Amino acid sequence: MLEFNNSTPLTMGVELELQIVNRRDYNLTRGSDDLLRVINKTAHGHDVKPEITESMIEIATSVHTDHQEMLTELKEIRALLVAAAQKLNLGLAGGGAHPFQHWEDQRIYPTERYKLVSELYGYLAKQFTVYGQHIHIGCPSGDEAIRLSHLLARYIPHFIALSASSPFYQGVDTTFHSSRLTSINAFPLSGTMPFVCDWEAFNAYFNKMAQLKIVASMKDFYWDIRPKPEYGTVEIRVCDTPLAIETAVALGAYAQTLAGHFFAERALQPLQETYLTYTYNRFQACRFGLGGTLIDAAGGAQTTIQDDILRTLQMLADTAADLGTAEALDYLRQRATAGVSDAGWLRACYARSGSLNDVVRQQSAAWMAVA
Amino acid sequence: MTTPASFFPAWPHTLNVLTATGVILILGLLGAHLLRRLFPQVPAVTGYVLTGMLIGPAAFNLINVSLLNDIRLVVDLSLGLVLFELGRRVDYKWLLREKGLLITGVALSSVTFVALFALLLQFGIDKVIASMVAALGMATSPAVILSVVREVRAEGQVSERMLNIVVIGNALAFVVFSMGVAAVHMEYQAGWKSYVLHPIYLLIGSILLGALMSRLLLWIGRLLGRDSQTQLILVLALIAATVGIGAMFNLSALIALLTFGIASRFRDAGYAIVEPDLSQFTSLFYVALFVFAGANLEPTHLRTLWPAALAFIALRLAITVCLTTALAHLNDLPLRKGALLGFGLTPLSGFNILLVQHAVGFYPAFGTQLSALVAAVLIILQVVGPICTRIALVAAGEAKR
Numbered sequence: 001m002l003e004f005n006n007s008t009p010l011t012m013g014v015e016l017e018l019q020i021v022n023r024r025d026y027n028l029t030r031g032s033d034d035l036l037r038v039i040n041k042t043a044h045g046h047d048v049k050p051e052i053t054e055s056m057i058e059i060a061t062s063v064h065t066d067h068q069e070m071l072t073e074l075k076e077i078r079a080l081l082v083a084a085a086q087k088l089n090l091g092l093a094g095g096g097a098h099p100f101q102h103w104e105d106q107r108i109y110p111t112e113r114y115k116l117v118s119e120l121y122g123y124l125a126k127q128f129t130v131y132g133q134h135i136h137i138g139c140p141s142g143d144e145a146i147r148l149s150h151l152l153a154r155y156i157p158h159f160i161a162l163s164a165s166s167p168f169y170q171g172v173d174t175t176f177h178s179s180r181l182t183s184i185n186a187f188p189l190s191g192t193m194p195f196v197c198d199w200e201a202f203n204a205y206f207n208k209m210a211q212l213k214i215v216a217s218m219k220d221f222y223w224d225i226r227p228k229p230e231y232g233t234v235e236i237r238v239c240d241t242p243l244a245i246e247t248a249v250a251l252g253a254y255a256q257t258l259a260g261h262f263f264a265e266r267a268l269q270p271l272q273e274t275y276l277t278y279t280y281n282r283f284q285a286c287r288f289g290l291g292g293t294l295i296d297a298a299g300g301a302q303t304t305i306q307d308d309i310l311r312t313l314q315m316l317a318d319t320a321a322d323l324g325t326a327e328a329l330d331y332l333r334q335r336a337t338a339g340v341s342d343a344g345w346l347r348a349c350y351a352r353s354g355s356l357n358d359v360v361r362q363q364s365a366a367w368m369a370v371a
Numbered sequence: 372m373t374t375p376a377s378f379f380p381a382w383p384h385t386l387n388v389l390t391a392t393g394v395i396l397i398l399g400l401l402g403a404h405l406l407r408r409l410f411p412q413v414p415a416v417t418g419y420v421l422t423g424m425l426i427g428p429a430a431f432n433l434i435n436v437s438l439l440n441d442i443r444l445v446v447d448l449s450l451g452l453v454l455f456e457l458g459r460r461v462d463y464k465w466l467l468r469e470k471g472l473l474i475t476g477v478a479l480s481s482v483t484f485v486a487l488f489a490l491l492l493q494f495g496i497d498k499v500i501a502s503m504v505a506a507l508g509m510a511t512s513p514a515v516i517l518s519v520v521r522e523v524r525a526e527g528q529v530s531e532r533m534l535n536i537v538v539i540g541n542a543l544a545f546v547v548f549s550m551g552v553a554a555v556h557m558e559y560q561a562g563w564k565s566y567v568l569h570p571i572y573l574l575i576g577s578i579l580l581g582a583l584m585s586r587l588l589l590w591i592g593r594l595l596g597r598d599s600q601t602q603l604i605l606v607l608a609l610i611a612a613t614v615g616i617g618a619m620f621n622l623s624a625l626i627a628l629l630t631f632g633i634a635s636r637f638r639d640a641g642y643a644i645v646e647p648d649l650s651q652f653t654s655l656f657y658v659a660l661f662v663f664a665g666a667n668l669e670p671t672h673l674r675t676l677w678p679a680a681l682a683f684i685a686l687r688l689a690i691t692v693c694l695t696t697a698l699a700h701l702n703d704l705p706l707r708k709g710a711l712l713g714f715g716l717t718p719l720s721g722f723n724i725l726l727v728q729h730a731v732g733f734y735p736a737f738g739t740q741l742s743a744l745v746a747a748v749l750i751i752l753q754v755v756g757p758i759c760t761r762i763a764l765v766a767a768g769e770a771k772r
């Protein structure tokens with residue numbers, strides 16, 4: 001039986017996977033070891049970890065209720081990382097995928113788990129050199145976590161479109177806003193959680209999968225949204241790492257506000273139909289970003305993702321005022337209204353300079369806030 | 372008088388330049404391949420050098436001395452490519468920001484110079500020669516380091532710092548060596564113009580040439596746009612021109628091309644030049660370069676000069692490893708990686724031969740003495756050096772697994 005460590009509702013934390021690039025041609029470079037060595041020379045109390053390939057580094061915030069405090073913490077972590085990167089002449093960048101790296105050049109970080117993953121998944125492991133943002137929202141119980149996961153599923157296209165920042169992959173314009181999610185589809189345990197209604201049913205499913213020896217822990221599920229029993233949270237995993245930490249924080253606040261709304265509106269119940277349109281809506285968000293179509297499974301209405309986001313932000317106004325997230329939501333509203341996205345920004349960079357190397361240079365300058 | 376037979380050429384006595392180039396490339400590849408079969412860990416460079424020694428004047432004389440002179444053109448161009456590439460790898464802004472690395476590079480060069488100079492005096496070698504050989508000892512081979520870094524696809528702090536230290540060492544070696552040349556002028560009473568103006572002319576002229584070329588590259592590059600094929604041709608053309616102009620005006624190709632590479636990168640604010648991928652060409656030129664270097668080695672000097680040569684190598688290695696280990700924390704490296712950084716710097720610049728030949732050009736008697744000692748040192752380091760670099764990069768965990 002998986003133990004759900006109940007946590008304070010509506011607490012949140014985000015994890016960001018970052019690109020490590022060289023300053024010569026701005027390709028990915030192995031640097032996580034060297035960076036960690038410099039950072040860990042002094043006690044900093046922040047959570048900075050290696051990821052599956054050596055050109056990735058992951059940062060995580062501590063648990064917050066106030067997104068402003070989360071931004072402050074992220075700025076501290078950024079300052080720490082930027083100082084170390086300057087010392088080592090490395091660049092750090094947001095963005096869901098590196099525009100022109102070749103997956104076969106990537107090196108698996110030498111830990112037991114990553115070696116096993118690499119052995120099992122072969123080239124998929126190296127293709128997994130993509131960079132995402134994970135958002136954790138605290139839940140009071142396992143049952144609440146299951147309910148929240150299902151209720152959030154309808155809004156997944158919002159998170160994809162608002163964070164999409166991987167239009168280029170392996171040196172070409174993919175025509176997608178987020179190409180990153182497509183590389184996750186290839187994993188056998190990707191997709192969504194089955195439609196179970198409470199923590200007990202979820203455990204029955206997990207135990208069955210464990211008995212069948214398909215999974216050993218929750219880590220083996222690469223779902224878009226999954227309960228994280230150790231932390232007592234629901235984890236949204238569809239976001240590309242945005243180009244700036246401000247966007248990452250706003251997305252966290254958006255998830256927090258949505259969760260606040262769902263926790264308060266007890267009448268809302270998960271609908272299995274949500275999953276009928278789930279993958280189609282998800283594709284639309286990846287492919288067309290804010291301009292994609294969203295089909296509401298319950299009512300059958302078709303809107304653009306942009307309109308659906310604006311309507312949802314409207315709906316959340318009261319909750320946002322209560323939670324103090326109005327300002328963060330306003331930031332997202334402005335971007336959505338103007339049709340501004342990181343993917344669009346990257347394409348504009350490329351249109352101006354014609355060089356993907358230069359795109360990464362600018363993307364790195366943007367993340368390191370040295371532009 | 373014409374007979375049908377006269378349509379056929381006379382049986383050639385020696386190979387011509389193009390045939391020799393072909394032979395050098397093919398035998399170099401075969402030699403490296405064979406060595407790889409026997410010792411998979413040995414870098415290709417060592418294979419090329421050994422092949423060169425075999426087919427050069429020292430052994431089978433397939434490539435004789437006059438041919439070696441004839442193919443200098445190809446070799447100069449190869450070196451040009453290597454130095455330009457190395458220049459592109461150097462981020463002078465990083466060097467200014469990361470003082471620890473700059474200090475390491477300068478300290479390494481100065482201590483090595485002083486120690487080697489003192490050592491050579493112990494062996495009763497003439498002061499001026501000693502100072503020039505000691506100066507050459509400061510310069511780690513850019514070609515060897517770049518080619519091994521490429522071969523094992525090394526990435527990380529040890530590799531990056533190694534490349535930057537190589538540039539610092541070569542630049543300083545050049546300055547000190549030119550001062551040595553000035554001293555030779557003095558010894559041969561060439562008049563003040565020679566010993567004052569010559570080094571200044573060399574240094575300033577070469578830097579100006581490199582700066583000019585970098586301006587040209589950016590200027591024409593912006594005009595032509597970002598097509599990578601076009602840019603590649605442009606880069607190659609300007610490298611060839613730099614080498615050529617350097618030769619015409621008796622300037623230093625080393626300084627000119629390093630300047631060219633460095634300046635073309637940091638002047639390029641708008642990133643007009645996409646990082647030129649010279650690897651297709653450099654791998655070809657590496658073969659030519661190192662087989663040539665091998666063919667130029669003269670083992671005869673080793674018979675008489677081996678104690679001095681061995682002492683030279685041992686002292687140089689000891690100083691380098693001790694210093695980089697001691698300064699490891701300045702470079703944010705663990706002690707072990709600091710030591711590996713020093714160990715990797717073992718290869719001695721084959722360029723030295725060219726510098727020495729340049730010196731020989733002025734005063735043959737003097738140059739012969741000098742080149743004998745350098746040759747004795749080089750013959751060992753050309754073979755062993757690349758292996759050290761490879762071991763260092765692999766042990767530092769920076770080679771691609």
